[in-house]
Amino acid sequence: MTLSLPLGSTIGIIGGGQLGRMLSVAASRLGFQCHIFEPGAEPPAGQVAQRVTTAAYDDESALRAFGNAVDLITYEFENIPTAALDLLQDLAPIHPGREALRVSQDRLTEKTFLQQLGLKTAPFADITDAASLEMALAEIGTPSILKTRRFGYDGKGQARITAPEDAAQALADMQGAPSILEGFVDFSHEVSVIAARGLDGAVAAFDPGENVHSDGILRTTTVPARLSASQRTDAVLIAAQVANALNYVGVLGVELFVTPGGLIVNEIAPRVHNSGHWTQNGCAVDQFEQHIRAITGWPLGDGQRHADVVMENLIGDDMERVPDLAKTPDCALHLYGKAETKPGRKMGHVNHVKRA
Amino acid sequence: MTLSLPLGSTIGIIGGGQLGRMLSVAASRLGFQCHIFEPGAEPPAGQVAQRVTTAAYDDESALRAFGNAVDLITYEFENIPTAALDLLQDLAPIHPGREALRVSQDRLTEKTFLQQLGLKTAPFADITDAASLEMALAEIGTPSILKTRRFGYDGKGQARITAPEDAAQALADMQGAPSILEGFVDFSHEVSVIAARGLDGAVAAFDPGENVHSDGILRTTTVPARLSASQRTDAVLIAAQVANALNYVGVLGVELFVTPGGLIVNEIAPRVHNSGHWTQNGCAVDQFEQHIRAITGWPLGDGQRHADVVMENLIGDDMERVPDLAKTPDCALHLYGKAETKPGRKMGHVNHVKRA
Numbered sequence: 001m002t003l004s005l006p007l008g009s010t011i012g013i014i015g016g017g018q019l020g021r022m023l024s025v026a027a028s029r030l031g032f033q034c035h036i037f038e039p040g041a042e043p044p045a046g047q048v049a050q051r052v053t054t055a056a057y058d059d060e061s062a063l064r065a066f067g068n069a070v071d072l073i074t075y076e077f078e079n080i081p082t083a084a085l086d087l088l089q090d091l092a093p094i095h096p097g098r099e100a101l102r103v104s105q106d107r108l109t110e111k112t113f114l115q116q117l118g119l120k121t122a123p124f125a126d127i128t129d130a131a132s133l134e135m136a137l138a139e140i141g142t143p144s145i146l147k148t149r150r151f152g153y154d155g156k157g158q159a160r161i162t163a164p165e166d167a168a169q170a171l172a173d174m175q176g177a178p179s180i181l182e183g184f185v186d187f188s189h190e191v192s193v194i195a196a197r198g199l200d201g202a203v204a205a206f207d208p209g210e211n212v213h214s215d216g217i218l219r220t221t222t223v224p225a226r227l228s229a230s231q232r233t234d235a236v237l238i239a240a241q242v243a244n245a246l247n248y249v250g251v252l253g254v255e256l257f258v259t260p261g262g263l264i265v266n267e268i269a270p271r272v273h274n275s276g277h278w279t280q281n282g283c284a285v286d287q288f289e290q291h292i293r294a295i296t297g298w299p300l301g302d303g304q305r306h307a308d309v310v311m312e313n314l315i316g317d318d319m320e321r322v323p324d325l326a327k328t329p330d331c332a333l334h335l336y337g338k339a340e341t342k343p344g345r346k347m348g349h350v351n352h353v354k355r356a
Numbered sequence: 357m358t359l360s361l362p363l364g365s366t367i368g369i370i371g372g373g374q375l376g377r378m379l380s381v382a383a384s385r386l387g388f389q390c391h392i393f394e395p396g397a398e399p400p401a402g403q404v405a406q407r408v409t410t411a412a413y414d415d416e417s418a419l420r421a422f423g424n425a426v427d428l429i430t431y432e433f434e435n436i437p438t439a440a441l442d443l444l445q446d447l448a449p450i451h452p453g454r455e456a457l458r459v460s461q462d463r464l465t466e467k468t469f470l471q472q473l474g475l476k477t478a479p480f481a482d483i484t485d486a487a488s489l490e491m492a493l494a495e496i497g498t499p500s501i502l503k504t505r506r507f508g509y510d511g512k513g514q515a516r517i518t519a520p521e522d523a524a525q526a527l528a529d530m531q532g533a534p535s536i537l538e539g540f541v542d543f544s545h546e547v548s549v550i551a552a553r554g555l556d557g558a559v560a561a562f563d564p565g566e567n568v569h570s571d572g573i574l575r576t577t578t579v580p581a582r583l584s585a586s587q588r589t590d591a592v593l594i595a596a597q598v599a600n601a602l603n604y605v606g607v608l609g610v611e612l613f614v615t616p617g618g619l620i621v622n623e624i625a626p627r628v629h630n631s632g633h634w635t636q637n638g639c640a641v642d643q644f645e646q647h648i649r650a651i652t653g654w655p656l657g658d659g660q661r662h663a664d665v666v667m668e669n670l671i672g673d674d675m676e677r678v679p680d681l682a683k684t685p686d687c688a689l690h691l692y693g694k695a696e697t698k699p700g701r702k703m704g705h706v707n708h709v710k711r712a
Contacts (some may be wrong), residue, residue, distance in 0.1 A: 007678075008695060025381050028404045031704070032692035047383045048404045057394040282635060284688040284709045306686070306711045307662045322363075328657040330662070332640040335387035339364060348387070353640045355662045356711050 004199065004297025005072060007031035007304045011292065012092065014069030014084075016043025016052065017337040018346060019076035019272050019288075021159035022280075024049045026288035030298065037066045044337045045076075052324040057084045067091025074250065074295050076106050081150055094119060095199075096250040100196070100270035103246065107180045110268060117245055120264045122257075125181035127174075133167050133181060140183040146170040148177040158216065184207050185264050191225045194276035195239035196300050197248045197291045205236045206283065206298040209275050209311070211255070217344065221275045221311040223282060227258070234263050242268055251276070251291035273348075275308035278309035281332045308356050314348040316341060325350050360555065360653025361428060363387035367424030367648065369447065370440075371628075372399025374692040374702060375432035375628050375644075378636075381403045382644035386654065393422045400693045401432075410660035413440045423447030424613050430606065430651050434459065434460050434626050436506055451651035452606040456626035459602065462504045463536045466624060473601055475594060476620045478613075479539035483530075489537060496539040504533040508534035514572065541620050543613035547581045549633035552646045552656050553604045560646070560656040561592045562639065565631050566668070569609070573700065577631045577667040579638060583614070590619050598624055609631070630688040630702075634665035637688045639706040664712050670704040672697060682707050 011027050012205035013020045016038030020238045024034040033050040036043055039057060046052035050122050051069070055062030063084055067073070075158060078101055085101070103113045111124045125136035127146065128130075137144065142164065148157035157177070159170035189211070195205040210225035211218055227235065239254040241263075246252075254271025255266040285293065285301025295301055314321070319341050325331050335348035361678035366688025367383050369376045374643050380390040380401050389406040392399055395413060402408035407425070413416030419440055423429070429450045434457055441457070444450060459469045467480045483502065493500065498520060504513035504592065513533070515526035519522035521641030527535075546569070551561040567574055595610040598621075603610075611622040632643035641649070641657025649656055670677070681687050692703035 007675075007691065008693070022385075025384070025404065028377075028381070028693060031693050033403050033693065047389050048381065050403045101506050214454045243495050281640060284686050284707070293682070299679075302685045304685055306709050317404050319363075323655075326649070329658045329660055334385050335363065337384060337389065339363070351640070355664050 005032070005235050007212045008033065009296075010050070010069065011296070012037060012066055013045065013049070013071065013075040013076060014038075014080055015076035016040065016045040017076055018044055018338075018348075019188070020045035021048055021336060022277075022288045022334070023074070023076060023272065026286065027292045029289060030240065030292055030296070032292065032296070035066065035070050037063070042339065047337050057081045060087060063087050064091065065124050072295060074291070076271060096133055096246075096248055096252070096270045100246045100248050100252070104268055104270045105150055107147055107182075107267070108178075109149075111180070111182075113245075114242070114265050114268075118228040119241070120262060122185045122266070123263065127171070127179040127181050130168070130171060133171055134164075135341050136181040137161065137164055137167060140181055142166075143184045145182050145184070146174060146179055147182060148174055148262055149180050150177070158313045164264060168285060175260060185257045185259060185266075187259045187264065189226060189258050190255060190266065191227060191235060191258060192221070192253055192255045192273065192275040193235050193239035194251060194253055194279065194290075195236070195243055196251045196287075196294045197240075197243040198294045199249055199297045201244075202300055202302045203240045203243055204336050205270055206237055206276065206287065206303040208235045208256075210234060211275050211277055215344070217313070217315060217346075218274045219313055219315075221278050222310050223278050223305065231263065238265065246270075250294045251287050274313065274349075275311075277334070277349050278351055280309040280334065282307045282309040291337060306356060308354040310352040312350050312352065314347055316343040316347065319347050322348075328355060361388070362633060365427040365652075366391050366406070366425065367652070368393060368422055368429040369401065369405070369432060370394075370429065370436055371432035372396065372401040373432055374400055374694075374704075376401035377404055377692060378633075378644045378690070379430070379432060379628065379647060382642065384647045385645060386648055387650070388648065388652070391418070391422065391426050397491075397698075398695065401695050413437045416443060419443050422430075428651060430647070431536075432627055442481065451694050452602075452604055452608070452626045456602045456604050456608070457548075460624055460626045461506055463503055463538075463623075464534075465505075467536070467538075469601075470598075470624075473541065473597060473598070476618060478541045478620065478622070481537045483535040483537050486524070486527060489527055490520075493520055493523060495515065496537055498522075499540050501540070502530060503538060504530055504536050505536050506533070510541055512572070528659040541613045541622075543615045543620065545582060546611060546622065547583060547614060548577070548609055548611045548629065548631040549591050549595035550607060550609055550629055550635065550643050551592070551599055552607045552643075552650045553596075553599040553689065554650045554656050554683050555576050555605055555653045557600075558598055558656055559596045560659045561595055562632065562635055562659040563661050564588060564591045564642065567631050567632055571700075573669070573671060574630045575669055575671075577634050579634050579661065579665050583591045587614065587619065591664060594619060594621065602626075606641050606650045625644070630669065633690070633705050634667040636690065637709045638665040664710040667709040668706050668708065669702055670706060672699040672701055672703065675703050679706075686710060
């Protein structure tokens with residue numbers, strides 16, 4: 001057996017935030033070098049990468065130079081402009097592929113895709129105007145939530161509708177963007193599965209983590225999650241089904257609502273995922289290395305867990321807790337090297353590690 | 357409580373090998389940036405550092421620019437030319453300090469220092485010529501080993517003397533370098549303690565690891581080591597005593613022989629140590645982060661271990677085993693990104709991780 005991409009090869013990473021940063025560190029552990037492409041100055045990933053290109057996503061000559069300088073391309077976020085991908089795909093392989101991006105970039109496409117796989121989702125409807133919203137509310141009811149189809153993350157681009165009279169304001173909040181109305185799901189808790197699919201089609205998943213959000217932002221992930229054995233199996237099978245259906249290569253995150261009637265898919269993310277950060281201190285191969293393994297043709301880690309972990313995000317002023325966390329036993333800190341602390345900004349995370 | 361060195365500060369690391377590389381990654385996890393100073397081209401540490409200076413250790417202007425660009429200086433190896441340190445120490449704090457380097461750079465000084473602390477060492481004698489070697493052999497006997505006082509590592513600069521008639525050849529092998537004769541110690545196994553001492557004098561140690569060498573190079577470290585509870589306590593106390601006596605700041609490695617008569621100190625290393633690589637997958641705070649914490653004034657990690665680990669070095673052709681190791685459960689690979697595989701060259705290591 002040989003490894004597909006030679007050691008010392010350069011992996012191009014689109015996006016220079018914390019996910020790109022941790023991907024770069026993981027790639028280095030396997031002997032690869034990384035080249036970050038990021039429009040913003042001084043990206044966190046650049047501090048631990050071999051090379052950084054600072055240029056806009058529509059800078060064709062910079063994209064071309066980047067594509068020619070790397071052996072393989074991946075990314076840390078799903079909203080990469082299509083034109084940039086069109087240009088890059090002729091210069092180096094891109095993993096995960098276009099289909100995963102196409103599906104996950106649009107909430108309506110994603111929900112439709114999931115339903116076609118026979119998976120359960122929240123009830124949803126395509127919203128184009130006040131009339132379609134009125135019809136959808138009549139069917140789905142309230143409370144429900146109006147979301148832009150594209151470019152939403154961490155609770156952005158969302159408006160809650162608690163009663164029909166909120167409809168007009170919610171629609172105005174979308175600022176004319178194509179939207180989707182989603183019904184509320186009565187769930188006891190949310191879990192996520194971080195799964196990986198290799199170039200050879202092999203699939204591996206980490207233990208599901210249990211997620212707590214606040215203000216639309218992930219706060220903690222706890223492993224093991226509260227799941228029965230059959231729920232755990234279902235969760236992993238759903239993630240594998242999604243990965244296979246997308247002919248996916250890389251790590252993906254699948255968020256699931258736990259309900260008395262079974263697991264309901266909330267959303268999928270075609271990338272390493274905040275709810276998988278616990279793997280850095282709980283597994284021999286973490287989600288970042290797993291992603292690099294998948295896209296470079298290495299064998300996947302088996303996802304086995306040697307410790308229990310509670311991952312806690314450090315958001316905005318949470319950074320003031322760092323001195324205390326540094327003194328707390330079992331705390332593994334992962335700070336992102338961001339120059340400025342802002343409210344709602346993910347500045348780092350801490351893994352509380354316990355013997356399993 | 358505040359942290360001494362502000363987040364975002366730059367740590368200068370002298371030496372760009374694998375230890376500098378892993379220090380750089382650990383520093384980034386705490387929000388620091390790293391600047392590597394290394395004479396060799398394309399140093400492994402440079403792939404994961406913010407900045408690299410490629411210059412000789414006697415390039416005064418390069419040293420000056422480096423010293424002015426960083427907030428704090430540390431190093432990955434103990435044989436830094438004195439003149440370079442003389443220049444740098446006026447530009448930024450250097451940790452660990454000069455005393456630790458002075459003691460550990462010279463085997464005779466080191467052994468004398470250890471004896472003055474009341475610690476046991478192998479019998480030894482200062483060798484300056486054939487006459488002093490003959491006298492020393494009469495006292496220490498054979499088998500014994502002649503070593504250069506300075507610049508020895510991984511078994512280099514050593515000649516074994518199995519009978520008095522080997523003396524002349526052994527002395528010739530030293531090529532005129534000041535040397536030390538060491539008697540053999542009848543030990544059952546070797547262990548090492550990775551300890552840290554902070555700016556405030558606090559000391560913490562990881563569990564001792566059990567080391568196996570071959571051809572003078574470390575092959576494996578196993579944790580937990582075969583030690584009784586009192587031996588484990590003795591080992592940690594010896595390391596703490598050494599650190600305190602040197603007024604040490606940072607991580608140091610202390611190698612110990614286990615004998616029926618107690619623990620005998622083999623040598624000390626004023627830096628992160630190969631036998632501490634297991635901590636990367638067994639502890640919330642590994643030895644690299646512990647070193648960064650110590651020199652930046654952070655609180656030390658408590659050294660607690662959440663998993664059992666066997667660390668195995670990948671030396672030279674061991675790299676051919678990487679594809680198989682990548683498929684083996686519980687294997688955490690750490691490759692160093694070195695361009696060329698050479699016999700005897702440390703190319704990476706693998707931590708075999710088990711639930712404790």
